[in-house]
Amino acid sequence: MTENGSLAGALRESGLTQAELADKVNARLICAGHEGTVSDRTVRNWLTGKTLWPHPRQREALEAVFGCTAVELGFSAPERRRPSNSLEAPVNRRNFLTATTGTTVAVSVPLVGAPPQVGTSDVIRLRRGLDALMEVDRSRGGHEGLERAALLGAQEALAKQKLGATQRIRRRLFSVAADYTATAAWSAIDARRLDRAHVLLGKALYLAGMAKDPIAEMRVWNSYAMLAHHRHEFTEAVDAAYAAQGTGIARRVPFFASLAHARTAVGHANLRDRQAALRSLGHAEDALTKAEAAGTAPSWIAFYGPAELLAMTAIVRDRIGDAAESEAASHNALATIPEEFRRNRALAMCRLALAQLHQRDVDQACSTASTVFTLMSGHPIPGRMRSLLGDYYRDLITLAPDASIAREWGDRYRTEWSRL
Structure with missing residues (x-):
């Protein structure tokens, strides 16, 4: 060898x-x-x-x-493949279940009578699968393939939970299943499949409770707040954000508390409660200054930090009528959001275009909004972003119905919409 x-x-x-x-x-x-x-x-x-x-x-x-071939990486193709006549041991066999999108999951078939072999290594492997899914989300956003892959991960975690050797391992596997289900719910939110997301969040909250996992609970309540936001149920969004603040992890760890306060600020802004929105935003900023580096935080919250707080500040400021402050926050967010967070950068760009439009800078706003299509080139635009672009277009034709650039942008919008 x-x-x-x-x-x-x-x-x-x-x-x-x-x-x-x-x-x-x-x-x-x-x-x-x-x-x-x-x-x-x-x-x-x-x-x-x-x-x-x-x-x-x-x-x-x-x-x-x-960025190179397998041969350049030192691999070599076998000269020929000989069929094996030996019988494979049952413990090494695999059944392959194929989802409708072609996603394939390998399921081990254990040796009859063997003791369960489920432990920490299984938890670690499943967690790595979650990290891989979040990497897909950062670039492409939510879609049905991502949701299905997440639900298959939850299914595997729950199957292994029944075989867990100790109560501690079983609880950790419940936690993994909660995170996979919450990932599926988040994908549904991003794809604007809101009723589906509501069902999945209920399952995720149940699993988080079974796991006694405050981080998973906080994640679910954060997603509930986002779901209510997209349903225009703004009072419920504030209530869910307060529930996120009340989780054990948000009470103990400023980093998680900051996200919960920021989500509360968005909810208050949607209710046009200026003072409450700015107060919650201040709490989010204060908590983030006290937070330690989030190097050990789970991958689902890797999007959050100073850049994302600026992006959320832009939303709050625009909703309460501070369009100039919203534009400044968006510029600062775009200067610091990592390149791999393609979807988040495109959303921040769209928010920047809205802030410019609300200041009646129509030409610049249309130029900025067109950049969203460039950023997402090669990937379908997630439903949440499509909805935000629709909001931009409605405001555009309301504020500048006769501007030639508005008509040109509308043509581009319809072309991209039909293509995607």
Whole structure:
């Protein structure tokens, strides 16, 4: 067995760990509509030469990550494949269940009579699958394929929960199932499938309660607040944001408290309660200044920080009539939102266009709004963003119905809408 020096060199140059490479490959697989089944053990097999020629899907994902061919990465195709006459042990067999989008999940068939082999490693592997899904969300946004993949993850976690060796492991698997279900709910919100999201959030809150997991509970209440916002149920949005503030993690950890206060500020702004909105915004800013670096925070909240708080500030300011302050906050947010958060950058750009439009700067607003289509080029626009662009267009034709640039933007809008 000869070590794969080419892959090892590429790994060193990229600065990735084996686990991080596995996550990136899984993210590529999920984007292509497949299940992310690569683990750090898979990567070790590649590096040690135990695996000379990965599965075609894995090869394609590796090539996409490193920008070179599998052969250049040190792999070599076998000269020929001989059919095996040996019977595979039942413990190593796999049943493959294929979702309607082509997503495939590998399910182990245990040896009859064997004791359950469910423990910490299963929890870690499932958590990595969640991280891969969140990476897809950052770039593309919510869609049905992401929702299905998340629900399959929840299904696997719950199946393993029944086999958990200890109560602690079973609770951790309930927690994982809650997070997968909340991810599916979030995907439904982003895709504007709001009734579906409501059902999924109810399941996620139940699972979070079974897990006694305050972080999962906080996540669900945060999503409930967003769901109510998109349903224009603004009083319920404030109530859900207060529930997020009341979770154990928000009471103990300023970073989580900051997000809950920011969500409350948006709810008050939608109710046109200026003082309450600014007060909650101030609490969010104060909490964030007290927060430690969120390096160990779960991947679902990786979007939050100073940049996202600025983006939420832009929403609050615009809703309470401070369009100039909203524009400034949007500019500052766009200067700091990481490039990989493509969807969030596009949403912030749309908010910037609205703030400019509400100041009657029609030409600049239309130019800014067109940038949204450029940012999302190559990816379908999620339903939540499509709705926001619709809000922009309605305000545009209300404020400048006869402007030629408004008509030109409307033509572009309709073209992009029909294409996407």
